[in-house]
Amino acid sequence: MSDEFINSRIVAGAEQPKKVRILNIDVASISESDLLQSLESGMLVTPNVDHLVHLQRNRDFYLAYQQAEWVVCDSRIVFFLTKLLPEQLPEAIPGSSFFRSYYMFHKDDAGCRIFLLGAAEGVARKAMGAINGRVGRKIVIGEHSPSYGFEKNEAECAEIIDMVNRSGATVLVVGAGGIKQEIWMARYRHRMPGVRLFMALGATIDFEAGNVRRAPMFVRKIGMEWMFRLLMEPKRMYRRYLVNDPVFFRYFALQLLGRYRNPFEGRGR
Numbered sequence: 036m037s038d039e040f041i042n043s044r045i046v047a048g049a050e051q052p053k054k055v056r057i058l059n060i061d062v063a064s065i066s067e068s069d070l071l072q073s074l075e076s077g078m079l080v081t082p083n084v085d086h087l088v089h090l091q092r093n094r095d096f097y098l099a100y101q102q103a104e105w106v107v108c109d110s111r112i113v114f115f116l117t118k119l120l121p122e123q124l125p126e127a128i129p130g131s132s133f134f135r136s137y138y139m140f141h142k143d144d145a146g147c148r149i150f151l152l153g154a155a156e157g158v159a160r161k162a163m164g165a166i167n168g169r170v171g172r173k174i175v176i177g178e179h180s181p182s183y184g185f186e187k188n189e190a191e192c193a194e195i196i197d198m199v200n201r202s203g204a205t206v207l208v209v210g211a212g213g214i215k216q217e218i219w220m221a222r223y224r225h226r227m228p229g230v231r232l233f234m235a236l237g238a239t240i241d242f243e244a245g246n247v248r249r250a251p252m253f254v255r256k257i258g259m260e261w262m263f264r265l266l267m268e269p270k271r272m273y274r275r276y277l278v279n280d281p282v283f284f285r286y287f288a289l290q291l292l293g294r295y296r297n298p299f300e301g302r303g304r
Contacts, residue, residue, distance in 0.1 A: 055122045058087055058286055059297035060100055062108050067128050070107060071140045076231040077104030078224060080217050081130035084110055084261075084283045085275055089214050091286060096214050097299050099221035107133075111258035116287060129260075130236040131249065134208065137234075142170045150177040150199050150230075153210030154240040162244035177202035181211065186219045196226050206232045210240035 052069070054061035060082060065073070080103040082090075090097050100106065107128050108114055114127035141147035149166075151159045159178035166175050179198055185191045199207060207230045209216040216235045224233055241247040249255075250263035265272045289295040 053122070055117055055120065055124055057082070057108075057113065057117065057120075058290060058295060059090055059097065059299065060087075060106055062106050062113075062124065064122065064124055065107065065128075066125050067133060067136060070105075070128060070133070071136060074105060074137070074232065078102060078220055078233040078235075079105040079107065079130075080235050081107050081109035081128070081133075081237075082113070083213075084112055084280045086213060087113070087286070088280055088283050091298055093214060094299055095218050099217040102221045103217070111255065111260070115258060119291060129255070130234070131239045131242050132255075134234070134236055134239045134243070138166060138170060138174055142172070142174065147174060147206060148202075148204050149175045149206045149208060150179075150202050150204035151175055151208050151210070151240050152179050152181065152195065152199070153208075153212075153216070154180050154244065154246070156180045158244045158246050159210075159240050161246070162240045165243055165245065177204055186211070186215050192219075192223060196223055199227050200229060204230055206230065206234070208234045208236055208239065210236050210238060213237055 052063045052065040052073070055064050056062075062082065063070075080086075080100060082100075086096075086109075090100060107130075108117075108124050109127065109129050111127045111129075114124050117123045138147070138149065151162055153159060154162070157180065159180045163175040163178045167173050177198065179195060181195060182188070182191065185195070207220075207227065209220055211219065213235075216237070220233045220235055224230070238247055242249055248267065250260040254260055254263050261276050265276050286295060
């Protein structure tokens, strides 16, 4: 892993929120309103149960998280479970909901210029039109839907970076699938000097385009959005929700018992 990949997590001059330790990451103890006021630069990641499982297995993903200045809880389930810890989170801040709050908060800020990267062909463009229509100005100034597996193609990555740089964007939203989007941002952020804020937001571009339905609000509030997504896309989601993710509860039980150990602690980078 290059030195450029591992850099400081501290944003100069930024007051960092208190943290809650969940397994092997520190999650910001912050409300959405305070996050909107504080989030100016850096890299934002939004851990959920699936992320917390992969953080035990994928070293590159874990190192990408170490580079993120902002680690904000995406999951109502994780939020509820922190009530069992000495320090609790004030609320969950789902990335998809937060993004809409973010661009509406900055609707009159001419310095906020967003580039959308991700989703299937044409979806990012549709999301750009919907967001700009909602805001009333061209806050999203560029978009691109990369090819499947783009993160493994250095030439395509270079083209994407050039596209973002030429756009004049100051905010890059990447919705290219959990794990790979965080690794990609951590690996290439230093090559986009004009971008001050990087946000890894999963299916947000699909939601903004109206391409994928979100669960009703009451379902989200009780922490059952995962079940709604499973019912909507059973073939794609069953392995994640029913096979891979349940092991999180074993890891969390070990933390409560004081027996959890970070699998990457003490290893060389």
